[in-house]
Amino acid sequence: MEHVAIADQIDEMHDPDTFITKYIWSQDHKVIAIQYGGTAIVVGLVALVLSGLMRLQLGFPDTFDFIDPSAYLQFVTMHGMIMVIYLLTALLLGGFGNYLIPLMVGARDMVFPYLNMLSYWTYLLSVIVLLASFFVPGGPTGAGWTLYPPQAILNGTPGYDWGIMLMLISLAIFIVAFTMGGLNYVTTVLQARTRGMTLMRMPLTIWGIFTATVLGLLAFPALLVSAIMMMLDKTLGTSFFMPAIVSLGETMDYTGGSPVLFQHLFWFFGHPEVYIVALPAFGMVSDVLATHARKNIFGYRMMVWAIVAIGGLSFVVWAHHMYVSGMNPAFGFFFATTTLIIAIPTAIKVYNWVLTLWRGNIHLTVAMLFAIGFIFTFTHGGLTGLFLGNVVIDLPLSDTYFVVAHFHMVMGVSPIMVLFAAIYHWYPLMSGRMLHVGMGKAHFWFTFLGTYAIYLPMHYLGFLGVPRRYFAMGSTDFIPESAQSLNASITISALIVGASQLIFIYNIFWSLRNGEKAGHNPWQATSLEWQAPDIPPRHGNWGEKLPEVHRWAYDYSVPGAVEDFIPQNVPTSEVAVTADDHEEGHV
């Protein structure tokens, strides 16, 4: 399995020389990755501020005049959509996918650099359209991030006129951007691997990103289909999703459409989306754990199989988001079963991460702290998923804070923990400087403990029956007074965690100038991206000659070898061995 792709031909790599071709209209995957990442983080900070505003209202109701019920719903909607799509998907695949794929498989660039550039600028357009909805009459849509019809486009929902249209248009543009990027990622992984880089020698990061991209390519069309059909319902009076309805005393022109049809489409996208976010995170955390524990990843093949199995299964669990929408009990049983089955490969991965740490030579770097933190938060969020996957337990808990706690732990906090781990791990590669360790550790402890202070009590609120999506509780007898104090404490924790992210942002900029010089391969990692001749890698990545791969990415602490890591591009004949083992012919 060896290919020479267009990207490998050195004569086709023109070094960009002007500022504009180098940093703005750049076709270099590393610059595009940073553009993607920067945009995603900026828009993510907007969503973080929105969550802070929501928490202010929930923790201290009747205190802030500028948050009315409409504004609250708009904050909820925009926070959810931005975090899931415009931050996580874009940062994990557009950012890290772009940066790491060519470097980890030993290519000079993506296979279609021009398409790659187009993908970023299209993504930026989708972000601008989305953010523009804050400034249109009526403001952004407040339909909830799931945008369920009929309410999403009916008078009475905030932003039912302009906001929802801009949201749908922005999503459609995002899907176009993702498809352009995604075609690039899969083709690069399949076609541009360097000599010796077989599929099973790829780091798990690449397996995760590759599988997630395939999922994205097949799942995003469902969102596009539902967005197009809802736009037509809104603008041209079709009745795909809109039932015959009386709105504000006025009979609408819609006839018997099916709102549940939208839900099926949305979740046929929405559940794979969870794994579009999770699989790259799974892959990256595996590499961070192995590198900083100086140990090969436990059960590499099983990890790959689990990624592929989770990817496949993720397409047959979607209706577990719809137990309360009403469905045939046999369907409920089917989807509950598939949901529990998907826990098996996921549990295998968790066990393998823990077993990788077992008797490893653990270096508690900031990246490692975040990676270990991820194992906690992910296990935690995964276990509550087992509860919610069962129909009978889901019904009473579905519209409560238990669900908010569950999905924030499993797909909010956990991927973010991995993203931080990844940034602390790969920042030296991207910038040539180390991030400041003290600030990093402060950032970790505030974030890790803070998220528990936020989400652990939410499980309890859920058991009490506190409903989610509510602007204010009003007179609700069954909820004790103490729930309000708990809400206030959650808000304070949330504000502290939010503010502590400033340490991280400051660290990023501070270290750019003042960070310790990273040197070559500061973590003593085996994977190919650290073996580039220059750190950070230059345009074309590898200088004159492409690297050749002789081993998998996890040769850490190999018995008999002098050093505790053997890079992928070192041939067996060049591995330094200790005297005893030399005679016995080890390594």
Added chain:
Amino acid sequence: MSFFKTLGEKPWLAQAAGGMPLLEHDPHASGRIALRFFLAVVGVLFFLFTITFLSRSQYPDFQALAGQPWQPFTDPTRLWFNTALLAFSSLAMHMALMSSRAGRMNSTIVGVTAAAFFAVLFLLAQLDLWQELQAMGFGLGGNPANSYFYLLTAVHGLHIAGGLIALSNVVFRVWNNGELNALSGLLKLCSNYWHFLFVIWLLLFGLLTSEPDTINALAALCGF
């Protein structure tokens, strides 16, 4: 299955010396893979539209566009005419590909031009069909079956238009840079896309002109 064989490899074992053989350089391999994935994306898109069509068809207000004498596609002659235009386009694309492989430049140009001409004609014919339907009183919002007809033909038409842009890009690249030897590889990608959209059109044609009984049977098959 080589995929399963690949997944069964044990990468931690030492590989035999010499590494892996180098495959021959094929500049179009990447294009082919990317196109295959893109066609999968387009296929999923139309598949999902079809599934929602079948699901929506089981609601009482859905009136199929064929089956009764007063419905427009009980006699689908007009659609057959449009189909013939797209078939010619596909055929011309195939001839262009064959000619470019044989190095016959003139007939390649004729083929590509004819393919583009018939594709544009198909789009115009579809637009004309829209107007005819409107005139007959089958507007977009009148009935979900009408809505689906306009929606599916529009999405399909946009894909054809996108194909035309890609084809003109190929033509300009070959024209400006004189990459004649790259032509057949690029035309191969275009013609695959063309044939794929033709097949999609045949499926849509079948679906949109189905009588209620057929649609109900299909929907029942899908569990709706």
